[in-house]
Amino acid sequence: MACVPAADRERAVKEVAQAYERIKVQQPLLLLHHHCSGDQLLAHSLLGEAMRALEVALAVMKQQQPALAQPPSPRPDDHYKATVSTTARRGSKRQRSSSSSVAMEEAAGNKNPSSSRVSLSTMPYDDGYVWRKYGEKTINGTSYTRSYFRCTYKYDTGCQATKHVQQQAGGNHTDPPVFQVTYNNEHTCNSSSQAAAMPPLIQDSDDEYQTPLLSSQEPLLLPVISMQQFCTETPVAVLPPPVLEASALLPFDQTPLCQQEPLFPINMQRFCDTVLAAHCHGGDDTAPVSTTTAAEASPADDPFYDLELFLLSDSDY
DNA sequence: GAGATTTGACCAGT
DNA sequence: ACTGGTCAAATCTC
Numbered sequence: 001m002a003c004v005p006a007a008d009r010e011r012a013v014k015e016v017a018q019a020y021e022r023i024k025v026q027q028p029l030l031l032l033h034h035h036c037s038g039d040q041l042l043a044h045s046l047l048g049e050a051m052r053a054l055e056v057a058l059a060v061m062k063q064q065q066p067a068l069a070q071p072p073s074p075r076p077d078d079h080y081k082a083t084v085s086t087t088a089r090r091g092s093k094r095q096r097s098s099s100s101s102v103a104m105e106e107a108a109g110n111k112n113p114s115s116s117r118v119s120l121s122t123m124p125y126d127d128g129y130v131w132r133k134y135g136e137k138t139i140n141g142t143s144y145t146r147s148y149f150r151c152t153y154k155y156d157t158g159c160q161a162t163k164h165v166q167q168q169a170g171g172n173h174t175d176p177p178v179f180q181v182t183y184n185n186e187h188t189c190n191s192s193s194q195a196a197a198m199p200p201l202i203q204d205s206d207d208e209y210q211t212p213l214l215s216s217q218e219p220l221l222l223p224v225i226s227m228q229q230f231c232t233e234t235p236v237a238v239l240p241p242p243v244l245e246a247s248a249l250l251p252f253d254q255t256p257l258c259q260q261e262p263l264f265p266i267n268m269q270r271f272c273d274t275v276l277a278a279h280c281h282g283g284d285d286t287a288p289v290s291t292t293t294a295a296e297a298s299p300a301d302d303p304f305y306d307l308e309l310f311l312l313s314d315s316d317y
Numbered sequence: 318g319a320g321a322t323t324t325g326a327c328c329a330g331t
Numbered sequence: 332a333c334t335g336g337t338c339a340a341a342t343c344t345c
Contacts, residue, residue: 132321132322133321133322133323134322134336134338134339135323135324135336135337136322136323136324137336140335148335152321
């Protein structure tokens, strides 16, 4: 966007990258609760979607200024690099990657995160690929069964992609079912092209939400939109099904995402305002960008201060 | 009848 | 021995 001074845009990118890194670190805490209620899993899922939104914002801004500095990550972030590189190929073959997934895998002690990815979803059976169920097991310690799927074209193309889906919570009248979906191996078949040919995510709010699942592993399939559109015009329908389903069960309306009251007290409005201020009208200095750490953050300067309070106060370990 | 799902059996890792 | 992942025959659906 030519109207934005480089310094302001860089601050905006820094802001988004900082929020992204913070959520990335804090998201796994939700799964460490002794009582993994549906609400907490849903919150975890929503955090994942928030991360995706930040990824998209980063990708958009990076695309507009490729030479921009890397986000302030304390260590090399493979997922971030994958995100940026995939952005350059937006519109081509689907890619699966998710830092939240990686974080969860690391938390679970997964030794090979590159070939196994985990996501939480309320729509585990619709991710754009064609799967064939080949088994079901009752997993020890859970009251739900785990279903095993392989790529339908396994024997046609030798595709080794598999996934298993396990319900973790919900499924009753009050909580939406939350599924943990674990993907193993990448698709080597061409079934992903079918997914790429699926209808765009943006729909009229009156339409039914029939869009394919874009799990947290597929952050870059969202339509290319401007930051302003992303924050001010994005209807709930542009978000992937996990959020859509959650919003359908909560007293949310179809107003733009930034104007909604969130499930938990994240000040997304201020976050969007901050990014918009820098990105859309030259970075008005009246909206200072926070550079504080999580420890010294305050409600006045930290868009995710409320999130931190939520995570800390809700913890029971 | 073809393809998908179900479900008990089997196997490998711990 | 226990558990998770896969196989394959039986069954179901279109």
